[in-house]
Amino acid sequence: MKRRQSPVAKLGHVAAHTPDLDESLWFFNEVMGFQVTERDGDTAYLRGMRDWEHHTLSLTESGQTGVDHFAFRTESEEALDELEQQLKDEGEEITHVEAGEENGIGEAIRVDKFGHNYEFYWDVEKPKAPEGKRSGLLNRNYSESVGNRIAPRRIDHVHVNDPGENAFKHDEWLREAMNFQLNERYEDKNGEYWGWWYAVTPLPHDIAIHREEPGDPTQFHHVAFHLDSLQDLWTAADICSEHGIEINNRSNGPAMHAITRADCMYVKDPASQLRLELFAGPGYLNFEPDWEPIEWKEESLGGPTNHQWHGGGPTWDGIDYV
């Protein structure tokens, strides 16, 4: 049987709130080296050095913290229409977003699935880096000469927290209704799944779910951006120490994940409290059309610190949706 294709092509962006846009821009632009596509009123639109879309992160000053939504781009315009119908059939209430309500993004739909604010869109602007910042290489957006020593390259994935049973329902929906491929999952000592990692691309994951205790809030845990090299990840830790920015790994420094097998570091924007994972290293690209999910078991997972291969993972507090 032919592999069913997901209506989703890729992760697009995360839209977050911040009580202080200038401080958030200090963090994301000056320290981390994100590029600012534009600042329009209370909202700044940012992206990594190699992102093609108008933005992969937006920050809106609104007197509060929290994630507004995260967005996936569909495979086609038709796929977006079919997905809207499918969501209606699932009994969901669809919110229509007018073209341009978010700069650079065309008509979109939003839906609350298990407490998470999903957005899906097809139309998107892909403005080139401005003259003077644009690479001479046609297959690259910003010139390497523009970046600072961190300069994330592209959006990689999002990670969310689901309380109790919601996590299992969310898992089923992503696999069965959305045709996301389950690459890895993790079973705790009691034989119950505790985490799931899904992809619509060959990345180790485009979205992951972490199961929390029943009654815990449904939250957004982090958005990850990819760096080119381990050296950049290490330098990021160095620069965070220069700025007194706390490294959010339990090891206070870069670590290597066992699950997804990538090098990682977590930091939080002090203003928006949005947790950013810098994700580097080879990880793996999964081109197998018949991949069986990796089944991790708590007792057999090698790394002693919070299930990492070496170094330590983050704490599990997330931020709420607005």
Add this chain to the structure above:
Amino acid sequence: MKRRQSPVAKLGHVAAHTPDLDESLWFFNEVMGFQVTERDGDTAYLRGMRDWEHHTLSLTESGQTGVDHFAFRTESEEALDELEQQLKDEGEEITHVEAGEENGIGEAIRVDKFGHNYEFYWDVEKPKAPEGKRSGLLNRNYSESVGNRIAPRRIDHVHVNDPGENAFKHDEWLREAMNFQLNERYEDKNGEYWGWWYAVTPLPHDIAIHREEPGDPTQFHHVAFHLDSLQDLWTAADICSEHGIEINNRSNGPAMHAITRADCMYVKDPASQLRLELFAGPGYLNFEPDWEPIEWKEESLGGPTNHQWHGGGPTWDGIDYV
């Protein structure tokens, strides 16, 4: 309109001949650090540290040099059947390969397209690295403790030479009949395309075509394997110098491609004359569902040496098919 899906999931392997299997294994196994899945009679089956399939390179001692075939895995069994029918409809003569004729590979079909020996298959064994060489990480095949200082990770792409008009026909077939995505192409001073880079995955390319002069032979130019880091690529150059193995770039050292934007080095197995490209660095992953081919023009391409961004590219001699 929905994006048409290629019947092909990924590049699988290259099968080459060698006059001296021991010498070829010295090169690929001892020097380059490929893993040998098994040696069966006159054939050795090799793969990179992170390849899952039985092999991604096979070498058969047959008293000659040359490429036997290169192989793509289809998206599904059904896709393989449909592809066979499609090729018959194109008027091609199909050769059926029995399961096990190549170790680890199930039933396959082979076809001569424009002088290139294409193989397509679905069934494949994915033997785990043997005990003692297997990683404790379930999402990794061989342990990092096994590799030498080069140790290619996975097969990346193949590159072929087509004389004159054949190149244009090959291009059309890959795009129109096979639904390979054209990521980049290159136009010479006379306004004629000279090179094409295609992908069925988000890699910069899974296969590329170089147009040669009319009357030149149809040839296989190189197979590329991916390394994790620039450091490994540099060390590979160092180790080649230790062994007196000529670095096949015109710059005699690693270079950076403008097209496909990857770091690269070419070397040849002294026995089989098969050219291996070590391909490293970030390159780019192309997740865009509406990608427009990058249009390079000879006069505007920045890099002064053989159209590279820095360093030099290879010479264009390939090897024949057997």
Add this chain to the structure above:
Amino acid sequence: MKRRQSPVAKLGHVAAHTPDLDESLWFFNEVMGFQVTERDGDTAYLRGMRDWEHHTLSLTESGQTGVDHFAFRTESEEALDELEQQLKDEGEEITHVEAGEENGIGEAIRVDKFGHNYEFYWDVEKPKAPEGKRSGLLNRNYSESVGNRIAPRRIDHVHVNDPGENAFKHDEWLREAMNFQLNERYEDKNGEYWGWWYAVTPLPHDIAIHREEPGDPTQFHHVAFHLDSLQDLWTAADICSEHGIEINNRSNGPAMHAITRADCMYVKDPASQLRLELFAGPGYLNFEPDWEPIEWKEESLGGPTNHQWHGGGPTWDGIDYV
């Protein structure tokens, strides 16, 4: 006034005991990638890939753990003679070591200073790497093609523990009598020095002292070897996890020191309990002829975890001298 020159040119080697030489060789040779110059009876002589001397680490199977001595090479034969006289004038008892008692080392003297077994020597053999392992580069010893993915390059420094007042006396002797340059020192919350880092070369340190509580044992804390790159350090952590070897940093992964500013990871040979620090990254080279010691204060030192810049440092348990 002219800078006084130390009689010492460089750190030479560390000689340790092990209850199981085969297991120690598994750790140092197979896992870590040290080269074995020779194994002679119960003793194995090892060195890094770029060490020129006969050995920089020796391990003797003797039914026990512990450091036998650590050794410095003098600037000249004359300097060794003058140093012997100086030590006698300090009232020390000198032990003469016959040439060849340690393979590769000529006549040497040993002295117990503050409980530490110091050796000084001038004559030393510098055997080239054996044919087949020797680099084609005349300024390199072993070929890069020989090493595994860790393969330490050269001995870097030793670190010792002194209880209470002994630490201050040891500090004074190294500075005043031995003309070691004090590069950095660290003052705790009570305004008392707690650590000192000294060099006779432009390295950040050739030897360091850590002050322990009065009554604590005088111990050897670790010997450090230098790696070429951060990538090698990170791979070392990865490989240790593959082998189930505990990473001895409190962060369970590589860290970056604030003091001496190097990237580091600690591991212990399971057999000998000798702690090895893998020391990488740029650190700094101190060419200043008028260097003033860096004065660290506990309250101002940035890194939150055990005074590191990021990641965590080791625990302070050492091993005894035999």
Add this chain to the structure above:
Amino acid sequence: MKRRQSPVAKLGHVAAHTPDLDESLWFFNEVMGFQVTERDGDTAYLRGMRDWEHHTLSLTESGQTGVDHFAFRTESEEALDELEQQLKDEGEEITHVEAGEENGIGEAIRVDKFGHNYEFYWDVEKPKAPEGKRSGLLNRNYSESVGNRIAPRRIDHVHVNDPGENAFKHDEWLREAMNFQLNERYEDKNGEYWGWWYAVTPLPHDIAIHREEPGDPTQFHHVAFHLDSLQDLWTAADICSEHGIEINNRSNGPAMHAITRADCMYVKDPASQLRLELFAGPGYLNFEPDWEPIEWKEESLGGPTNHQWHGGGPTWDGIDYV
């Protein structure tokens, strides 16, 4: 016998002329990432991220190109006085430079040796990086957060050209009169030395001589600055391609030297024509008190391109002294 100590502690700086200081600052500051200590009238004083002295490179707008002088710092004030007397005894004419004639440098002497403008000094200011650019690490000058993606770390060495017999005399003077250690030398096919590499520090070299044809001009070939990592060197090549700055290696990209065993890339400031070598990678640190010069022979040197290990070296044109 005790090793004789050189009066020289380290290479200090190079002072060059430029027809266009703004353009030179574009190259050195904006593109290459040198830090500007100060700009005073027609002169800009620059240094690397980890240099402690006031400057390691100065550029004076004077309507011409050329090197004014290169400067070594002595071991002590007394050593400077003794060296002055020694040079007088050699029959040299000494030029006294008043304190402050070069910003940050105290009284100095200059002498023309074999056509090269040598300066020697002891007094020097070591201004810390300004607030906001200063590292929180006391053993580091500028914060890593300040640098661009190249950002050279420290001055490394100078390389000069001597015609015919002058080269042999210069060699003798550096070894015999100045007690510079000869680390490596190179003999051509005719059995005549063609290049010499000397150090007063454990670096592979602080100064090197290249012998040109008799009658060729005495010239300054290049000043080298050190980068932390191969990644930075590679990125430097990438950024040069972005700016259309020609990479001055014959391979048009980074290369690896056989002699001195370092990774390297040459570029020229378009305005001053001063050739800058970016020097990275481990190279080697030479701590041996009884080092015998490495004797390279043209016929045995492995690397095929201009005697490099891989990649290509620079052309041998230098610039004149002013």
